[in-house]
Amino acid sequence: MSRSFRRGTRISRFRRYICGHGLTVIMGFTMFMLFLCSGTLVHLSPALPSGHALDAADIPAYLGVQERGDASGSRYPGDNSGDRSYGSQRHNRALQFMDAGRFGRNTKGETGDFLGVVDKRSSTGGSADAGQPKLSPLISNFNAGEQNVPSINTRTFISDSKSDVVKMKTDFKANSDIEKSIRTSQNVAMNSSKYNNLNSDFPLVLRGAEPLHNASEVPVKRLPQALVIGAKKAGTRALLEYLRLHPGVVAAGPEPHFFDRNYHLGLDWYRELMPRSYSDQLTLEKTPAYFITPEVPRLLHQMNPEIKLLLVVRDPVTRAISDYVQASTKRPLDSFEHMALLDPRLGLINTSWAAIKIGIYAKHMERWLQVFPMRQIHLVDGHKLVSDPAKEMAKVEKFLGLPPFIRDEHFFLRGFKGTFPCIMRHGVPHCLDEKTKGRDHPDVDSKVLQRLRDFYRPFNAKFYQMVGHDFGWL
């Protein structure tokens, strides 16, 4: 063999060696980069001490993730709360302390909730995942209404039943349906469903709770099982908003006025107004006019004789002033004193004025009690709803058969006149609309106030007797 041939052979061997190992290195590097860039990483955070409730606001810190901001400067883009229709499909009455954490944004800038429940009891029968605790269902609610709730893939599992919290970092490409396999440090995982337009970085918060509904259940619209029937200007919006904190509750945002105005449109029309819910969630709506409309109790009874009724009441004098303030924003009105009294000299009360009539609670209540037993009606103290909301809500939860969930940490006074509670929902601060709630009241002549108090006193006494509770109005 010639030297040059041997040298050539050595060179080509060297080349093959370099190429071979180089390829391995490159492939290794590529695999490493793919792993990093796949954008899918799940790790199990240390289990929380048992019984410890992690507040939604603390979750990002607990998980060590950054909260995102949006262009408008809000830390919480796309918060869909307020007086509109609610799409939130938070679920499961058994998940007492479970709460949603921070959520991502999809490419349209919408936010979403992601909830999961570890059902430690169930296994999947003959499937490959049999025996694994089931994570079910993974609920996502992306966007403003309900129309964009992605399908839920119930073939979603997690291997470690001891963990409370799973951190999931996801970076799905826009406009593509991607099936991702998410590996946990325990090497078992979730098969995520298909998400469109998702580009998010969100923690998934799991608590050892047992869903009551079937994991494969599809949420549907249902007629309300409970109603906030009134009274107008007593705190009905606050009550509904506070109730919406509870994962076992969904509520229609705008007032449907079904039983007082839109009954002719039929129950299917009414049902359509409701957000989708799971079988273990309560559907609610509020229409304060129901309380004072004579035919409503009977119509309501026809729909559901077992329906639960919530009635918020407030000192009828302050309620009347609140009503007056609201009415005066719509059209110019005389002074409150002038409207409340028929004859100022005689001190005769203008009982034909709606603002006065609504506060004669005993008269309206009488009609309701002719149709529904008191055990189906829960009285909410509108004053306490402001001064001690968590305590007042605990009574509401009990009445509705919901597990205790709403607590002091959900409320804060900051930012809204420092008087009325605002709420933290999904870690998002939310106050009622300042233009329509918590308006300043005018100073009313003390003699007129006294006259009104005297007027309401016997009606109040009768009302206390009917409902078995003294609200202590002067």
Ligand SMILES: Nc1ncnc2c1ncn2[C@@H]1O[C@H](COP(=O)(O)OS(=O)(=O)O)[C@@H](OP(=O)(O)O)[C@H]1O
């Ligand atoms: N958290 C919170 N934020 C703002 N306002 C609160 C809150 N809780 C109770 N309230 C009281 O609710 C009063 C309005 O009652 P309603 O929601 O029943 O009004 S309405 O009938 O729906 O128009 C409203 O009456 P005004 O103060 O006269 O505006 C408030 O006193």
